[in-house]
Amino acid sequence: NAGVTQTPKFRVLKTGQSMTLLCAQDMNHEYMYWYRQDPGMGLRLIHYSVGEGTTAKGEVPDGYNVSRLKKQNFLLGLESAAPSQTSVYFCASSYGGDTDTQYFGPGTRLTVL
Amino acid sequence: GQNIDQPTEMTATEGAIVQINCTYQTSGFNGLFWYQQHAGEAPTFLSYNVLDGLEEKGRFSSFLSRSKGYSYLLLKEIQMKDSASYLCAALDSNDQLIWGAGTKLIIKP
Numbered sequence: 325n326a327g328v329t330q331t332p333k334f335r336v337l338k339t340g341q342s343m344t345l346l347c348a349q350d351m352n353h354e355y356m357y358w359y360r361q362d363p364g365m366g367l368r369l370i371h372y373s374v375g376e377g378t379t380a381k382g383e384v385p386d387g388y389n390v391s392r393l394k395k396q397n398f399l400l401g402l403e404s405a406a407p408s409q410t411s412v413y414f415c416a417s418s419y420g421g422d423t424d425t426q427y428f429g430p431g432t433r434l435t436v437l
Numbered sequence: 438g439q440n441i442d443q444p445t446e447m448t449a450t451e452g453a454i455v456q457i458n459c460t461y462q463t464s465g466f467n468g469l470f471w472y473q474q475h476a477g478e479a480p481t482f483l484s485y486n487v488l489d490g491l492e493e494k495g496r497f498s499s500f501l502s503r504s505k506g507y508s509y510l511l512l513k514e515i516q517m518k519d520s521a522s523y524l525c526a527a528l529d530s531n532d533q534l535i536w537g538a539g540t541k542l543i544i545k546p
Contacts, residue, residue, distance in 0.1 A: 328479075365538055366441065366535075366537050366538045367480075367526075367536040368536070369533075369534070423467060423528060425470075426480075428481070429479060430479050431477075431478075
């Protein structure tokens with residue numbers, strides 16, 4: 325089992341460019357999450373999904389969109405990147421929601437110039 | 438507001454015992470997680486406490502006091518490979534996870 329995978333691992337964007345981060349899990353988990361991690365701050369939830377075809381906003385959703393067309397995939401989109409979106413992005417999945425252990429992907433380090 | 442407090446950084450010597458504290462203020466409480474995160478890597482699950490008391494798992498133990506809004510992670514006989522950040526996260530009554538900023542543990546030989 326690969327667990328949770330993320331692509332790409334690194335990316336540099338110019339302000340205004342768009343991109344999509346892909347997260348895939350092979351554990352048949354219902355719940356999937358996108359977080360960002362910034363120095364000196366805790367993980368902040370961007371969006372999450374409680375099952376195929378569903379998405380919901382987290383703590384910091386502005387500037388991001390998500391889609392969960394297939395159970396195993398959760399996509400995070402940035403339509404018009406801004407320097408404030410420079411961060412490390414982690415995807416996670418769990419079987420039973422927040423009360424259950426979350427399994428994290430290796431992260432994507434994004435720099436917006 | 439909801440808040441998690443943990444020390445930013447701790448330093449210890451190899452072989453020592455280290456206690457990393459975490460205090461939380463949440464709207465209701467449904468449990469507390471500890472995760473380990475090595476530099477440049479993903480967080481990995483260490484423990485989950487929902488009842489008061491100490492839970493031991495090998496060299497790592499986690500303690501919870503619900504009445505005090507307090508938890509700690511105890512690392513025994515620390516090794517260089519334990520150099521990492523330790524993240525505390527509390528579940529509120531809506532089962533939303535509130536994450537602390539993490540405690541960076543620096544281990545000296």
